[in-house]
Amino acid sequence: MTASRLLVIDDGLDYARIVDTHLEEYELVRPTRESGPDRIPNGPAAIEFLAARHRDVDCVLLDMRFDLPAEELLPLSPSSSQKNNARFQGVAILRAIRDRWPDLPVVLLTAQRDLALADVSDELAAQSMTYVLDGDDLDTLRIRIAGALRAARDENSEGDVYWGTALANRVVRRHLRVLCRGSMPILLEGETGTGKSYLARTLIHCNSQRTGPFVVADLSTIPRDLVASYLFGSTRGAFTGAVSDREGVFAEADGGTLFLDEIQNTPLEVQRQLLVVLQERRIRPLGAAKDRTVDVKLIAASNAPLRELVARGEFRQDLYMRLGPATRVRLPALRERRVDIPFLAEKFVEKAASHPDVAPLLETVASSLGAKPTLRLNGPGAKRRATDGLELALPEAAWKSLNNHEWPGNIRELEFVVHNLVAFTLFQASDALEAGADLSQRSFQIDPGLVGELLDNVASLTQGSTVGDAEGIAIEVHASESLNAVSVDVERQYFLNLFERYGGDFSRMAEHLLGNGDKARAVQLRFNQIGLKVRQIKKR
C-alpha cells in the first residue's frame, strides 16, 4: 500500500521536520527539495503549488501563524491589519484552499492553547474536511491526520448510492457532516423519495459517534390518538387498551438517534409536548408520575416545507424554531440534479444485481455465457471499460427518456425503474437461453420502449400521489413472464400494504393515493381489477 502524502504549509520548517523525522508512515511532499524536511512557506505559493499538483497531495498540514512580510500574506479581509493577517494566515490560506478544493483534507496546526483560535472557531467548526489539532504531541497529530484521511475516504464512499456530482448535493453533504457532530436537532426537508431516511441513517447517525440505536418513527402511519404514547410511552391503564407499560420511541432511542419521519403529521397538541422534550430533554410516559431524562439526537423529516405549514397554522412556530431553521437541510429533488441520473442509474444497476431476487438470475445468465456474475450499465458517453461480467447497454433514446422524466418519486422512483429494467432484461435473457438461443454477447441492449413503458407504469401507479408515499412499504419485484405481470405484482403489493396500513378503509386509501377520499369507489374497483379480494385478505 502506498503511503498517504502530506503537504506542509508553514513559514518555518518545524512541522515539516516533525513529519520527516517522526511520521515515517506518511510521505512528505517535497516541493523544492529532494530530501529532508520541506514545505510551502506561504499562502500564495501554496495556492500556486496546489493548482498544479493538488492530485499529489492527500492531506495538508497548515500552520496558523505566519510571521512574514505583508507581500507574502494573503489578506484575511480587505481591512485586516498585517498583524492580524499574520496571526490568522492559516485561516486566510484555508479559505483560499476551500474555494478551489473543497474536499481536500486540511489539518490546521495551532500552537497549544492558541487564544487566537477562539476568534475563528465557529468558522472552522462549520467546515468539513478541516481538522484543528487540539493537542501537541505526536499521538494527537497522528490521530488527526489519520482521521482526516479516513474521513476523506469515507466521504468518497459514504452514502455511495446517493451522492453524485451536482453542486446542490455537495453543499448538502458538507452541511450534514457538520450538523451530525453536535446534539442539535436536524430538520430534513425534501420531496418524497429524495433520500431523507437514507441519509439520516447512513450519514448523520453513522457520523454522530452516538453509541445508542437508530430508531425510525414514521408519524404518517400512527393513528393521531396514539402518537403521544408512541413517542413518549405509556403505563398500564393510561388509556383504554393500554394493557401493559410501553416504552416510547424517545426512550428506545436513548443514547442514539431518533428519526421522526413525516413530522408534519404530528397533531398540534402533541407538538407542544414534543417542544418540551426538545427543550428539557425529559419525557413523561402517559400515566406516569415521574419524568425521565433522555439523550437523543433528533432528526425530523418533512416532505412539506414546515415554514409554510407554520404560516397556515398547521405547525407550531415555537416547535419549528426549536427544530432549528438553522439546522434545516433541504434535499434537492432529482429533477434539480439531473446531472446525477447516469451516476445513480449505474449505482442502482449494481445494487439491483446483488438483490436476492435478481442475483440468482444474474448467476444463471452469467454462467451460461462464461462470464462473472457482475452487471454494469453502459450508456452514451460512458467510458467503455473492459469487463469480465455482463453489461446492460442503454441506448441514447432510453437515456433521453430517463433524463426528460420529471421523477415525482425522485431517487426512489429511479431505483424502482432501474431495478425493474435489470430484472426484466435478465429474465428475458434467461428465457432466451432456456429456449436454446445462442447468446454470444455479454452485452444486453435495453429496449427504449421498455423504459418508456416502465416510466408510464410508475406514473399511473403514482397518479395523484408519488411512489415516495410508499415510505416504509417494502415491495419485492419478481421476474415474471411480462412487464405487465411485474407491474401488476408491484401494484398488488402496494395496495396490500396500504390496505393494511389504513385498516381496509378505502376512503383513506383514496386520500393517500389520489388526494381525494371521495374516490374510494375507484380505488376499490382497481383493487378488485388486480385480483385482490377484501374478504380473502381479511380471512388471512
Place this chain on the structure above:
Amino acid sequence: MKNDIECIDDLRHDLAKYLRQPLAYLPKDAPQEAVESAIDRALLETRRGPQGARPAAEIWHELQSKLSAEFRATREFNTLQLRVESALALAHAPHPRDRAIAMRVFDEVLAATTEALDRMESTE
C-alpha cells in the same frame, strides 16, 4: 494595554510553538541525546530565519522592552518574569535534563501568560 496584550500573545505563541512543541513532538521513547538536543535547540536557536537563529533569551529581552511600565509593575508580570527566567535557565542546567521537567517548566510559563492576559483583558 492593547500593545501589551499583543506582546504577551506573541510570547504565548513562541512558547508553545518553539519551546514546548519540539519537546512534545519527540517520540515517547526518544533517546536522552535527542531530548538534550531538542531542549538546546528550543532555547538557543528559538527562531530560525534568513538572518540566522535567535535564542529565546534575546527574544524575551526584546519583548520586555516593548511592554508598558504599567504592566511591568503588576504581580502578573513578576510571576511571568520569574517563570521565563526559570525556563531560560534550562539551557545551562546540568545534564541529563529531564524532558518531563522541561515540559512542566514551559507549561508554567504558558500558565503565567494566561494569567497576565486574563488580567489585562479584564481591566481593558
